[in-house]
Amino acid sequence: MTQTVTQQKIRQGFKDAIQEESLLDCMRCGFCLPSCPTYVHTNYDETHSPRGRIALMKAVREGLIPWDDDVEHSFNVCLGCRACEPACPAGVQYGHMLESARAVVKEVKKTGIIEKTVRNVAFNHLFQDQKKLSRATNLLHYYQRTGVQKIARKIGFLSLFPEQMRGMEKILPTVPNQKDLKERGTYFSAIGETKATVAFFTGCLMDTLFTETNNSTIKFLQHAGCAVYIPKDQACCGALHAHSGEKKSAITLAKRNIEAFESLSVDFVVNNAGGCGAFLHDYPYLFEQESNWQSRAKVFQQKVTDISTILSKLEFSNFKLKAKVPVVITYQDSCHLRNVTKVISEPRKLLKSIENAYFVELDGADQCCGSAGIYNLLQSEMSMKILDDKMEKVKDTKATVVITSNPGCLLQMKLGIERSGLSSQMESMHIVDFLSDYVSFEMSE
Amino acid sequence: MKAIKLSSKILSLFKRIVGEENVQISLAQRLAYSYDATAMYQSMPEAVVSPRNTKEVVEIVRLCNSQKIPIVPRGSGTNLAAGTVPTFGGIVLLFKNMNRILELDEENLTLTVQPGVITKDLIEHVEKFGLFYPPDPSSMKISTIGGNINENSGGLRGLKYGVTRDYVSGLEVVLPNGDVVRTGGKLAKDVAGYDLTSLFVGSEGTLGIVTEATLSLVPLPEYKETMIAYYDSLEHAAETVSQIIASKIIPTTLEFMDQATIEVVEDFAKIGLPTDVEAILLIEQDGPQSIVQQEMQQMEKICQQNRARKVILASNQEEAEELRTARRAALSALARKSPTTILEDATVPRSKIAEMVREIGKIASKYNVKICTFGHAGDGNLHPTCLTDARNHDEMERVEQAFAEIFQVSIELGGTITGEHGVGEMKAPYLEWKLGREGIEVMKKIKDSIDPYHLFNPGKIFAKSTKKRVVVESDTNSHTAKDQARV
Numbered sequence A: 001m002t003q004t005v006t007q008q009k010i011r012q013g014f015k016d017a018i019q020e021e022s023l024l025d026c027m028r029c030g031f032c033l034p035s036c037p038t039y040v041h042t043n044y045d046e047t048h049s050p051r052g053r054i055a056l057m058k059a060v061r062e063g064l065i066p067w068d069d070d071v072e073h074s075f076n077v078c079l080g081c082r083a084c085e086p087a088c089p090a091g092v093q094y095g096h097m098l099e100s101a102r103a104v105v106k107e108v109k110k111t112g113i114i115e116k117t118v119r120n121v122a123f124n125h126l127f128q129d130q131k132k133l134s135r136a137t138n139l140l141h142y143y144q145r146t147g148v149q150k151i152a153r154k155i156g157f158l159s160l161f162p163e164q165m166r167g168m169e170k171i172l173p174t175v176p177n178q179k180d181l182k183e184r185g186t187y188f189s190a191i192g193e194t195k196a197t198v199a200f201f202t203g204c205l206m207d208t209l210f211t212e213t214n215n216s217t218i219k220f221l222q223h224a225g226c227a228v229y230i231p232k233d234q235a236c237c238g239a240l241h242a243h244s245g246e247k248k249s250a251i252t253l254a255k256r257n258i259e260a261f262e263s264l265s266v267d268f269v270v271n272n273a274g275g276c277g278a279f280l281h282d283y284p285y286l287f288e289q290e291s292n293w294q295s296r297a298k299v300f301q302q303k304v305t306d307i308s309t310i311l312s313k314l315e316f317s318n319f320k321l322k323a324k325v326p327v328v329i330t331y332q333d334s335c336h337l338r339n340v341t342k343v344i345s346e347p348r349k350l351l352k353s354i355e356n357a358y359f360v361e362l363d364g365a366d367q368c369c370g371s372a373g374i375y376n377l378l379q380s381e382m383s384m385k386i387l388d389d390k391m392e393k394v395k396d397t398k399a400t401v402v403i404t405s406n407p408g409c410l411l412q413m414k415l416g417i418e419r420s421g422l423s424s425q426m427e428s429m430h431i432v433d434f435l436s437d438y439v440s441f442e443m444s445e
Numbered sequence B: 001m002k003a004i005k006l007s008s009k010i011l012s013l014f015k016r017i018v019g020e021e022n023v024q025i026s027l028a029q030r031l032a033y034s035y036d037a038t039a040m041y042q043s044m045p046e047a048v049v050s051p052r053n054t055k056e057v058v059e060i061v062r063l064c065n066s067q068k069i070p071i072v073p074r075g076s077g078t079n080l081a082a083g084t085v086p087t088f089g090g091i092v093l094l095f096k097n098m099n100r101i102l103e104l105d106e107e108n109l110t111l112t113v114q115p116g117v118i119t120k121d122l123i124e125h126v127e128k129f130g131l132f133y134p135p136d137p138s139s140m141k142i143s144t145i146g147g148n149i150n151e152n153s154g155g156l157r158g159l160k161y162g163v164t165r166d167y168v169s170g171l172e173v174v175l176p177n178g179d180v181v182r183t184g185g186k187l188a189k190d191v192a193g194y195d196l197t198s199l200f201v202g203s204e205g206t207l208g209i210v211t212e213a214t215l216s217l218v219p220l221p222e223y224k225e226t227m228i229a230y231y232d233s234l235e236h237a238a239e240t241v242s243q244i245i246a247s248k249i250i251p252t253t254l255e256f257m258d259q260a261t262i263e264v265v266e267d268f269a270k271i272g273l274p275t276d277v278e279a280i281l282l283i284e285q286d287g288p289q290s291i292v293q294q295e296m297q298q299m300e301k302i303c304q305q306n307r308a309r310k311v312i313l314a315s316n317q318e319e320a321e322e323l324r325t326a327r328r329a330a331l332s333a334l335a336r337k338s339p340t341t342i343l344e345d346a347t348v349p350r351s352k353i354a355e356m357v358r359e360i361g362k363i364a365s366k367y368n369v370k371i372c373t374f375g376h377a378g379d380g381n382l383h384p385t386c387l388t389d390a391r392n393h394d395e396m397e398r399v400e401q402a403f404a405e406i407f408q409v410s411i412e413l414g415g416t417i418t419g420e421h422g423v424g425e426m427k428a429p430y431l432e433w434k435l436g437r438e439g440i441e442v443m444k445k446i447k448d449s450i451d452p453y454h455l456f457n458p459g460k461i462f463a464k465s466t467k468k469r470v471v472v473e474s475d476t477n478s479h480t481a482k483d484q485a486r487v
């Protein structure tokens, strides 16, 4: 098949970046199909399934078909939620292949996906609709005022906005005072006996938009018996970069973080954002070409722990957790916390241990909410389809609090609550905020 | 027959029949329907067409008939015999828009469904009403009932309850000339004419397109127990199987996995299976509680007598389900071990299972290939699976020789070349070994009279040439050569 220069370059890039062995790991059994939200939501379209996407990567690599717009579309629609991985008995590492493929395409095509999207949203959506535009401008002012803008731009935060700006203002948290943030200390001692020494990975988004959540996280860690360090020179984890094909910047950030944390020689590196945690956990895969860094990344990986895991390790529930008022709660998994870091039972156990809180398992909690980092902007139609479907199931739980462990999911669930008109009877909270706002403890002094 | 290009005029006719959104023609879409779960087979269709009802199927078939366009019906593409690979191009026909459960008739104990219904959804649906649809292929979470019917699939419960055929009581089928036939019905008995239902069951999409099926159901057993037995010797496990059957107990499930299979399954499922045993038997019984308990005890005793290292009874249904899920993952899990996994489906009379296991071992070492075995031991249905690398041509030749010999041996033991996966394209060259020339002739006559232009799933079941027995040379039919030529 004749291919353009770009297509040839992409093919060559695939040959260099994606190992044939990894592709051959897929025996095409289809066991992953039912777990893939895009397969299910496209009415079982194999083009939008993990098995299909792996076959597409393989075919492009072999030159059977060129990388064209339709192939690209299939990969744009992929949430990157990695639900296909735990479902795969053959152990196919889909997520890493996807990342490599995206990096190759980005490298060859130069324009970043984020960039293209933002432009697309600006030109095709905002500027065509006066109302939308004025809302967006309000938002922009809002950002300029709060100073989040710079960081937001850097990490492509804009892209967390769904195409329909509807309800967006309502779901955004009050942006904290940046001065407070700067004045936070770098060390907090354990309250009571010191059971572990940890470093806290604050996360760029978490720290700017969800400062309170981070402060509460530190507080709970202290109470659970942790001496907590907060390395000043830590950086953004790099997940958003890698997921949108900016693998090189991701590697730079990873190196900074490994350096910042390894000097502290702590027992755990704690995070409270599922997406970041999974990416920190996956650092070794970024260094396939740099063995020295890879071994450092592996040491780092061993220490990466999410907040609910460490709280359950240190038996936090012994503090007689009790909801201040009786409350029905449910939990939406963060895809990467579940599928990559394999943290499934810990947050549930923690929540179930709370007296007065009635935990209802959300049907399909293991399926992506459609937020998926920058996805809800890139593929807003699919994202909203997934979200609306999710909200139907959330409604069935009759919960008044929907708990999540990742900022992206949190915003998406908030949006879902707005969209389905449930905001008077339901709210969405990060697990740490829920513990902080709703739950009382018999804490040690 | 050569692959033909569909003109834009024909494509627009397809679109007129099923609607724009149900005709897919991009390269990406065609590639995504160029394969199934069979290693090393791939070929692209010209278009993927998804009808919404029987009438549309009829119109598509008529159009294809007039233009001589091949039709490959496809469920979820999980078959293991290259049964849905569009080797001769044409269109792939999907049933994603025909996936409704139409009627549960609790008085006649039947369920009427469209072909695209996922097997597991159907099973769960009837269980809500205290009814039971037993055929449960390991792929049931993904496979469609249309695929099950056309492969006559078996499952973990086949030993006691039989296979798909035993539960299909009526079909609506579109023939290659566009006629719609309805066979059978909600009847417990029916001898009006030839048994056409049975003819279409297992016909692998080569005779008709199933557009509706009526399935018979049985009452859901009240009680079920599950146990697992570990063996230090493969043969003792196989011996246990023969003895259980000989002692006049028919368990629901009697599954077998060898050491290499256990290892990969444990790697995936992480449920604490020992990886240092040579074999595992998964045994289940259902029915009235007292009888189940008594028979489980009897079977446990037989395991012990055959020197099982340990026999463990699952303490609850979750544990039992974990064990079944682990077993179902066996084939895919084996793919962890090597770039290419080729699995076979040799089946022998139950009493010969120990002998067959022994033979497979001998053949593997004779040809110096790695073969792991698991399967529905109680049915005499084994899945010797070869872990290999399609890029290693020398090894592939030995693999092919080894499988040819396995087929040969199983036929000699009174068995068959495929117990449940079907013939497809993969086993077509061996079919005559089992059926003889006369058997093939009868089948050809049936095929020619129903589908004279061979438009329904061409290249399947009927081989261009039959393999010579056991003495295998590397002819142009070898999978690898084919693979490269067609892709």
Ligand SMILES: Cc1cc2nc3c(=O)[nH]c(=O)nc-3n(C[C@H](O)[C@H](O)[C@H](O)COP(=O)(O)OP(=O)(O)OC[C@H]3O[C@@H](n4cnc5c(N)ncnc54)[C@H](O)[C@@H]3O)c2cc1C
Residues within 6 Å of the ligand: A028, A029, A030, B036, B037, B072, B073, B074, B075, B076, B077, B078, B079, B080, B083, B084, B095, B115, B136, B137, B138, B139, B142, B143, B144, B145, B146, B147, B148, B149, B150, B151, B152, B153, B154, B155, B156, B203, B204, B205, B206, B208, B209, B210, B211, B328, B331, B332, B420, B421, B457
């Ligand atoms: C991991 C794994 C485990 C498996 N375990 C088992 C098992 O335990 N037992 C077993 O028997 N099989 C098993 N299989 C094989 C396979 O899943 C079955 O053959 C299944 O029935 C195929 O269903 P499908 O919907 O994927 O059909 P497909 O693979 O899409 O099609 C199968 C055949 O049916 C034809 N077809 C499909 N729909 C129609 C229709 N409506 N009208 C006419 N023809 C049609 C196709 O042309 C093809 O010939 C397994 C496969 C895998 C990958």
Ligand code: SF4
Residues within 6 Å of the ligand: A025, A026, A027, A028, A029, A030, A031, A032, A033, A050, A051, A054, A084, A087, A088, A089, A090, A091, A092, B332, B335
């Ligand atoms: S990715 Fe895994 S589960 Fe999916 S088809 Fe491939 S081997 Fe099967």
Ligand code: SF4
Residues within 6 Å of the ligand: A035, A036, A037, A038, A039, A048, A049, A050, A053, A077, A078, A079, A080, A081, A082, A083, A084, A085, A094
């Ligand atoms: S990452 Fe998620 S959306 Fe993408 S193929 Fe896997 S399951 Fe589907």
